Amino acid sequence: MFIRKTDAGNWIRYSILVVTSLIMLFPFYLMIIMAFKDPKSILAGGYLAPSLEPTVSNFVRVFEAASFLTYLENTVLVVTGILLLQLLLIIPAAYVFARLKFRGSGLLFIVYVIQIMLPLEALILPNYRIMNSFGLINTRIAMILPFVGSGYCAFLLRQAFRQVPQSLEDSAIIDGCGHLRFIWSVLLPLSKPTLIVFSLISVATHWNDYLWPLIVTDSNRVRTLTIGLGMFVQHESGADWGMLMAATLFISLPLILLFVVLQRRFIESFLTSGLKG
Amino acid sequence: MLVVVSNTTVEFCHHACLVLSDGLSYSKLHGGGVTTVYKTKRRYLTIFICLLPSLVFLGIFTYYPIVDALHLSLYKSNAFTPQPIFQWFDNYVRFFGNPIFWEVVTNNVIFAVGTIFPTMLLALFFAILVNEVKLKSPFRLALFYPLLVPYAAAAMVWVFMYDPSLGPINKLLGIFGIHSIGWLGDQRYSLLAIMLMTVWKNVGYYMLIYLAGLQNVPAELYDAARTDGANWFLKHLHVTLPLLGPSTLFVFVVSIIQSFKVFTQIYLMTEGGPGYSSNVLIYYTYEYAFKFWQLGRASALTSIMILILLFLVLIVFGVFGRRITYQAG
Numbered sequence: 213m214f215i216r217k218t219d220a221g222n223w224i225r226y227s228i229l230v231v232t233s234l235i236m237l238f239p240f241y242l243m244i245i246m247a248f249k250d251p252k253s254i255l256a257g258g259y260l261a262p263s264l265e266p267t268v269s270n271f272v273r274v275f276e277a278a279s280f281l282t283y284l285e286n287t288v289l290v291v292t293g294i295l296l297l298q299l300l301l302i303i304p305a306a307y308v309f310a311r312l313k314f315r316g317s318g319l320l321f322i323v324y325v326i327q328i329m330l331p332l333e334a335l336i337l338p339n340y341r342i343m344n345s346f347g348l349i350n351t352r353i354a355m356i357l358p359f360v361g362s363g364y365c366a367f368l369l370r371q372a373f374r375q376v377p378q379s380l381e382d383s384a385i386i387d388g389c390g391h392l393r394f395i396w397s398v399l400l401p402l403s404k405p406t407l408i409v410f411s412l413i414s415v416a417t418h419w420n421d422y423l424w425p426l427i428v429t430d431s432n433r434v435r436t437l438t439i440g441l442g443m444f445v446q447h448e449s450g451a452d453w454g455m456l457m458a459a460t461l462f463i464s465l466p467l468i469l470l471f472v473v474l475q476r477r478f479i480e481s482f483l484t485s486g487l488k489g
Numbered sequence: 490m491l492v493v494v495s496n497t498t499v500e501f502c503h504h505a506c507l508v509l510s511d512g513l514s515y516s517k518l519h520g521g522g523v524t525t526v527y528k529t530k531r532r533y534l535t536i537f538i539c540l541l542p543s544l545v546f547l548g549i550f551t552y553y554p555i556v557d558a559l560h561l562s563l564y565k566s567n568a569f570t571p572q573p574i575f576q577w578f579d580n581y582v583r584f585f586g587n588p589i590f591w592e593v594v595t596n597n598v599i600f601a602v603g604t605i606f607p608t609m610l611l612a613l614f615f616a617i618l619v620n621e622v623k624l625k626s627p628f629r630l631a632l633f634y635p636l637l638v639p640y641a642a643a644a645m646v647w648v649f650m651y652d653p654s655l656g657p658i659n660k661l662l663g664i665f666g667i668h669s670i671g672w673l674g675d676q677r678y679s680l681l682a683i684m685l686m687t688v689w690k691n692v693g694y695y696m697l698i699y700l701a702g703l704q705n706v707p708a709e710l711y712d713a714a715r716t717d718g719a720n721w722f723l724k725h726l727h728v729t730l731p732l733l734g735p736s737t738l739f740v741f742v743v744s745i746i747q748s749f750k751v752f753t754q755i756y757l758m759t760e761g762g763p764g765y766s767s768n769v770l771i772y773y774t775y776e777y778a779f780k781f782w783q784l785g786r787a788s789a790l791t792s793i794m795i796l797i798l799l800f801l802v803l804i805v806f807g808v809f810g811r812r813i814t815y816q817a818g
Contacts (some may be wrong), residue, residue, distance in 0.1 A: 221721070225618050232615065233631035239646040240634065242657070246649075249806045257655065301546065304539035312536055323544070327551045327641035329742075329802045333750045333771055337778040337787045338554030338561075355601065361546030391535060420639040422753035425773070427779060442757055445645065453649060468639040472630070477545040479629060483701045 247271070253455035259453075270458035277448065277455075279432055280462060283440035287353060290425075290436060291358040291418045295411055298365050305394055308368030311381065321370070327363030333423050342429055354428040355436065359418060367411050372403035405481035412471070412478055419467050437447040437463040497770035519803070555795055568782040580789035589765055590773075596680055597769045601748035603681075608688050608695055609740055613733070616699035617725055629700075638691070647686045648673065660761035668754070669763055679767040681761050686754060691747065695740045702736030705731070745801055749794065759768035770794050 246259055248266035253259070272279060285346075308314075309321050332339060339358055348354040370428050376399055384394045400407065427433050435443070441463050448455060471478065562580055564573035584590040603756040620629050635688050637645065651672035659669060706729060714724040730737075752771045755761055761768030761776070768776075770790065778787035 222622065225622050226624075229615070229618055229622065229628045230694065233628055236631050236635065236693070238657075239643070239650060239689070240638070242644050242649065243642075255655070259655075260657070268651040296552075305543040308536050308539045312532070312539075314533070314536055318686040320540070323547060323552075326799070328556070329549055329746060329798055330551055330795060331746055331750050332550070333752055334798060335551070335554040335558065335791065337774065337791055339550060340778070341557060342549065342554065356548050357546070358550040361550060363547075366543070394575075416637050419637075420753075421639075422639075422641055422756070423775065438639045438753070441641045443644070445757070456645055457649075460645040464638045466640040467639075468634055471634070471637050474624065475630060477625070479697070482697055482706050 213335070242345060243457050243461050243464070244263045246453055246457035248458075249454050251452050254453045255451065270454040271462070273455050274444075274462065274465070275457045278438060278440060278444045278459075279435070280459065282432065283435055283437045283463075284466075286434055287419060287436040287438075291350055291415050294353070294359045296364045296415050297356065297360040298414060299407075299411075301360055302362055302369060303395065303400070305374055306366050307391070307399065309366070310370045310373035311366040321366075324361075324363040324366040327361060328367065332358050335421060336427055340425075343428055349428055350430055350434055351428075352434050355421070355425050355434075358424065365414070368400050369403065372406035373399050376402050377481050392411055405484050408474075408481040415470075416467060494754060523801055526710065529535075544766070558788045558791040558795065561785060562792045564785045565787075566783075566785040570599075573785065576785075580785050583786070584789060584793070587796070590648075592765050593768045596750070596765070596767065599680060600687075600751060600769055601745065603684050604687050604691075605744045607729055608692050608744060609737070611688070611692050612695035612740070613730075613737075614701050615727065616696045616703060619696070620700060620703045629693075629697070632696050635690045636694045638690070641757060644754045644757040647682075648757055649756075651682055651758075673759050674763060676763050676766040677710060679763060681752070683754055683758060683767055686758075687751065691744070695744070698740050699736050702733045704734045712715045742802060742805055745805065746798070749798060770797075 242259070245262045246254055247258065247270055248268070249263045249270075250267055251270070305324070309317055309324075318459070340397070343349055343354045343357075346354075348357075380398055380402075381394065384398055391399075420438065421436070425436050425439050425443070429439060432440075441459055444459055445456060561573070563575060563577060565576050565579070566573035574788045615628075615632055619625050620631075622628075652656050652657055653669050653671045653674070656672075658672070662668075662670065670678060672678050710732075711724060714728050719727065749769075749771065752770055752775065755767055755769060755772050756775075761766040761772045771794070774787050774790040774794065777783045777790060
């Protein structure tokens with residue numbers, strides 16, 4: 213019926229999206245081509261076109277100058293530690309709030325929600341004082357602990373657990389199924405989309421963390437990728453853009469690759485999980 | 490119907506298992522009778538065990554810090570006063586009389602307003618567009634990937650983008666005859682430059698949230714709008730927007746919180762400068778706490794930030810929350 217009209221509309225939609233995507237991708241494009249480019253040709257202003265003879269010398273110099281592999285190891289340990297502990301602690305809590313109503317449970321849940329509104333960044337000084345009194349400054353554990361009691365995780369999982377029909381719980385009970393078994397074999401498999409979404413968001417958030425690791429670390433042994441990059445920039449104060457972009461690409465690429473691999477899974481989960489508000 | 494339970498988990502949770510196992514099932518199936526009190530007790534024990542660990546963490550890393558900040562904010566405490574001296578609200582009074590403090594607060598407000606609304610509008614616009622075309626995934630990826638680039642890395646690229654002589658932005662502007670804007674080194678532009686980069690970083694995430702919301706809009710409503718002769722803009726204004734209330738609230742709250750978390754890009758791109766032109770509350774607090782070691786002052790700033798955040802979020806939920814969440818439920 214409206215074929216002509218829709219075609220025109222589609223054409224406009226696609227052109228807007230293509231232009232926007234190109235603008236959005238431009239910084240990433242710069243990062244990649246400059247990382248493989250001879251620094252002198254960048255300073256000469258010829259950085260826009262990809263190099264005809266890409267070089268890995270920037271990467272070689274980055275790994276010689278700073279211990280990025282140690283940083284990578286630390287980041288991976290911290291990020292995994294945070295995610296695992298978040299799930300371990302919050303799954304039972306979300307279970308209680310979703311399925312075991314008790315008097316005052318709504319009020320108690322607000323205790324978790326307020327945590328979402330008070331990000332650690334706002335509370336760095338008191339948290340630093342606490343870590344100091346625990347003697348945990350300059351450890352990986354210090355970078356993990358403050359993020360474990362995640363209100364966001366509690367919020368998302370409670371939504372997901374709630375959507376599991378009561379009839380499933382009833383039949384589980386008749387089968388003689390206890391709380392743990394019910395969580396493990398009914399609730400969690402049915403909440404997979406939310407678990408995937410939360411996991412990726414948690415990993416991306418904490419891969420990104422800067423302020424807190426900056427404050428609680430003061431040696432290369434425990435520093436994470438982001439802090440390592442910041443230090444690297446301060447040490448290599450000259451405008452060696454090739455080297456900087458090589459380091460920048462190195463700390464960004466793992467997450468982006470992970471996402472590209474999981475994209476379908478993640479987006480589908482995101483669109484079906486309880487993230488609608 | 491039960492799937493196999495992993496052995497290690499069972500072993501690992503053996504003790505918890507004993508307590509948790511059948512408390513609930515009993516009380517549900519055999520409710521009443523002599524054993525009810527015992528079952529209720531058992532049920533509360535389960536609840537207690539499930540909540541305790543996370544509450545301990547929340548207590549130590551969220552609630553105790555609030556108390557600590559409020560408490561220390563009443564003391565003079567810095568590198569030269571090892572023993573804090575109680576001085577009532579002196580730290581606050583000094584900030585309220587300090588024009589730099591107000592400049593920082595103003596910057597934070599400008600940053601919040603100037604990132605939240607453009608990001609939300611763009612996110613909504615692109616979500617609608619992506620939802621209406623057939624080929625979705627390359628556009629979703631192109632818009633979403635900046636969320637995965639750490640701020641530290643994004644800051645490096647954007648410092649290059651903003652480079653006055655070498656950077657592509659000034660080269661592009663040069664074509665139109667606009668010459669050498671010193672983006673990050675110019676008081677007039679530094680905050681704007683940080684804001685632009687932040688919008689780039691977040692727009693894809695909010696787009697995805699809107700896209701999730703759009704999956705719930707029934708297609709019949711659009712058919713109705715079309716038969717009424719509504720054009721594209723009116724259709725979305727009157728049909729889509731009202732139905733995206735819950736998503737909008739969610740995005741709004743998340744972005745308010747985000748706008749107070751802005752630190753990395755400022756630390757790496759401008760250090761709050763030139764002067765105080767791109768300094769915001771978190772960065773200002775960081776300076777007082779970890780550069781000047783004025784702990785009392787920094788605690789006062791922390792307390793101010795806590796109050797602002799709680800106040801804003803209460804307002805948002807108070808005004809919109811009730812209506813919208815019920816709509817969603």
